Amino acid sequence: MRRAAILATLFIVGAGVAVAQSDPQIERNDQMKAMGQQFYGALARMARGDAPFDQARVQAAWPLIEAAAKKAAPLYSAAPGQGAPNARYSPSPKIWEDKADFDARFVTLAKAIADNKGKTASLDEVKAAVGAVGQVCSGCHEKYQVRN
Ligand code: HEC
Structure with a gap:
């Protein structure tokens, strides 16, 4: 009986998490936060000299950035809404005025990541990769990201 109650509680908690995660604004x-953690938090810090070059860390970061970018792109097909609660930035309504341009930037991002994720051999390579991909991140942010 006690065991069943615990299982039921776990199920309810699990269902709650599933509901929260199905909000495209949060997702x-x-x-974006996951990309930021890896890109700004690890790679760009190395490129700037704020963290030592760590090849294993670089190799770990790119697949995570690539996966997060792939997941993020289709999530912007949902209506604009209010943006995620507690987020530092919200998506601009301009996204839905020129969705084709916005979507094309995700395609450009995927290509930039594919072209640069192999540049892991030296700090100079990381700098080049961060420069090339970072340009795509900030190009989109300048146009479509609104500070809360
Ligand atoms: C196609 C457009 C686009 C591209 C490309 C893009 N972003 Fe974003 N990003 C956004 C938008 C829009 C927001 C606003 C927040 C949201 O949508 O929830 C955002 C927000 C963010 C945030 C702030 C999250 C928060 O609220 O704390 C980070 C960090 C971030 N992006 C990192 C990145 C990185 C790193 C890249 C490149 C590897 C990148 N983004 C590429 C559109 C883009």
């Missing part, structure tokens, strides 16, 4: 913000 896409989570993917």
Whole structure:
């Protein structure tokens, strides 16, 4: 009986998490945050000299960035809404005025990541990769990201 109650509680908690995660505004913000953690938090810090070059860390970061970018792109097909609660940034309504341009930037991002994720051999390579991909991130942010 006690065991059943515990299982029931776990099920309810699990269902709650599933509901929270199915909000595209939260999900896409989570993917952006994940990209930021790896890209700005690890790679760009190395490129700037704020963290030592760590090849294993570089090799770990790119697949995570690539996966998050792939997950984020389709999540912007949902209506604009209010943006994710507690997010530092919200998506601009301009996204849905020129969705083709916005979507094309995700395609450009995927290509930039594919072209640069192999540049892991030296700090100079990381700098080049961060420069090339970072340009795509900030190009989209300048146009479509709104500070809360
Ligand atoms: C196609 C457009 C686009 C591209 C490309 C893009 N982003 Fe974003 N990003 C956004 C938008 C829109 C937001 C606003 C927050 C949201 O949508 O939830 C955002 C927000 C963010 C945030 C802030 C999250 C928060 O609220 O705390 C980070 C960090 C971030 N992006 C990282 C990245 C990185 C790193 C890249 C490149 C590897 C990247 N983004 C590429 C559109 C883009």
